[in-house]
Amino acid sequence: MNANDNPGERHPLEPFLPSGARLLMLGSFPPQRHRWSMEFFYPNLQNDMWRIVGYLAAGDKTHFLSPDAKRFDKERIEAFCRERGIALYDTAVEVIRLKDNASDNFLQVVQEVDLAALLARIPACRTIVTTGQKATDTLRSIVGCEEPPVGGCVDADFAGCRLRLWRMPSSSRAYPRPVEWKAEFYRRVFADCGII
Numbered sequence: 001m002n003a004n005d006n007p008g009e010r011h012p013l014e015p016f017l018p019s020g021a022r023l024l025m026l027g028s029f030p031p032q033r034h035r036w037s038m039e040f041f042y043p044n045l046q047n048d049m050w051r052i053v054g055y056l057a058a059g060d061k062t063h064f065l066s067p068d069a070k071r072f073d074k075e076r077i078e079a080f081c082r083e084r085g086i087a088l089y090d091t092a093v094e095v096i097r098l099k100d101n102a103s104d105n106f107l108q109v110v111q112e113v114d115l116a117a118l119l120a121r122i123p124a125c126r127t128i129v130t131t132g133q134k135a136t137d138t139l140r141s142i143v144g145c146e147e148p149p150v151g152g153c154v155d156a157d158f159a160g161c162r163l164r165l166w167r168m169p170s171s172s173r174a175y176p177r178p179v180e181w182k183a184e185f186y187r188r189v190f191a192d193c194g195i196i
Contacts, residue, residue, distance in 0.1 A: 008110045011093045016041065016078070021087035021122040023193045026113070028104045028134040029092045037071035040078065041088040042171065045070070049131065049171035050077055052183045056196050057084075061179045084195045087122050089113060091130070091138035103174065104134035115142050116159035126163055127193050129186075132170035139165065151185040164192075 012030060027041065035044045042049035050072050054063030057080060064080075066073050081088065094111035119125060130136040140147060145156035148167040156163050166189045169175060169182050190196040 008094045008096055011090060013039070013041065013089075015087070015089040015118055015121075016081065017087045017089075017118065017121050018082040018085065020085050021125050022085040023127045023129060023189070023195060024087040024089070024118065024122065024125050025129045025131060026088075026135050026139060027090045027131045028138065029090050029095045029107055032097075032100075038074040038077075040072070040074045041090075043072065045072070046173045047171050048173065048179050048182060051179045052171055052186050053077075053080070055179055055183045056187055056190055085124070085193070086195065087118075087125060089118060091135045091142070104132060104170075104172075107134060109138055112138055112142055115139075119159055119161060126161060127166065127189065128163055129166045129168055129189050131168050132172065132175075136167045151188060153189070166192075 012033065031044045037043055037045040050064040051061040055061040057063065062069065064072050064077050091113050092107070092109045092111065093113055096108040096110055097106060098108055099106040128139065130139050136147060143156050143158045143165065145154050145165055148154045148165060150167055150169050153164050153166040156165055168185050168189070169177065171182065187196065
């Protein structure tokens with residue numbers, strides 16, 4: 001399948017931008033809706049993002065799962081992000097899926113996020129985290145910065161702000177590392193921002 005055979009897909013969620021957010025986490029784009037366990041970011045039960053955050057916040061990677069472990073608990077996740085100052089969105093607002101799956105390798109970005117407009121809505125935010133290679137590549141094309149190492153950061157000037165850009169390992173299970181291993185990378189940026 002090529003891009004001409006497949007129409008563009010618009011982002012299905014509004015940015016989550018709590019007042020006072022200090023950290024903006026940017027993925028690439030949500031998976032197809034049939035893979036969702038909740039109406040929020042990182043909704044796929046096979047994605048480890050909320051296990052990573054639960055492990056760091058409460059020492060329990062099941063902390064943000066529902067009691068039956070069949071979905072993530074959106075209300076608890078949202079409350080945690082509001083309390084700790086974590087904003088969420090993605091680096092693409094429109095994509096073409098070149099294959100019928102959730103892989104970033106087969107996403108063609110049609111329209112990038114308006115990062116300056118996002119940052120204007122969360123003026124206390126000076127730290128951005130990308131949660132995988134596709135998100136990192138897209139953010140670099142927007143900001144014009146060098147590529148941070150996995151688990152590391154670079155400083156960049158963008159839209160009149162001095163930003164710190166962190167690159168995290170993917171939370172996808174397609175990146176086959178244990179939750180605890182991935183969490184140690186996320187611990188660095190969360191500690192740097194005073195989130196944990």
